Structure formats: C-alpha cells, structure tokens
Amino acid sequence: MLCEKELKKRFELLIEKNLIDEKTLPLVNLGRHFFINNCWFVVGRNESEGKIIETFKGKFIEGVKGKPSIYYNKVSSKEFAQRLQEDFKKRGAKKYLREKL
Secondary structure: OOOOHHHHHHHHHHHHOOOOOOOOHHHHHOOEEEEEOOEEEEEOOOHHHHHHHOOOOOOEEOOOOOOOOEEEOOOOOHHHHHHHHHHHHHHOHHHHHHHEO
C-alpha cells in the first residue's frame, strides 16, 4: 500500500499529525480523505463504505437522505462535520479538492 503515491501522501500527513492508531488505520484505505482546518475527515463514497465508517468506534456522522457518512477525528466538532456533510450533498467533493489527501 505504501508504494501508491496517494496512500503514501495520506500516511505521511496522518502520521505527522499523530492521527493514526490501531483503531483508525483501516480507514486509511477507505473513502475520500480531507484535512480541513486541522481536522481529518473520511467521507464514504457509497453506501457500503458509509456502513463501514459507521462501525468505527469514535466520531462519525451517519449518512442519511443522500448525504455521505463521515468519520472525523477528535479535534473537530460534530457541528463542523455536519456542515461538511451537508455541503458534500449540495456541491460534491470538487469544492474540497485542495484539501484532499
């Protein structure tokens, strides 16, 4: 996995920010990843990824009515994650390309 450029970049940042542990490691290869306002977000691309995200112990926003499921790290607030979820539903991921991991 570390030979893939995108995953390598993602791992480097998440390790640097001390966001990877044995509980969050499986998230690295799942969904779309963003680092916004010093917060790590993992957004499910589809229903099956959303269901996997929702099994993680920690903070997540359940996907409902076409909104993606979102895992967010302990630094961020639930309100911020909910705004991101709503924005993804309205505008899609294009707005966040600069913050994509």
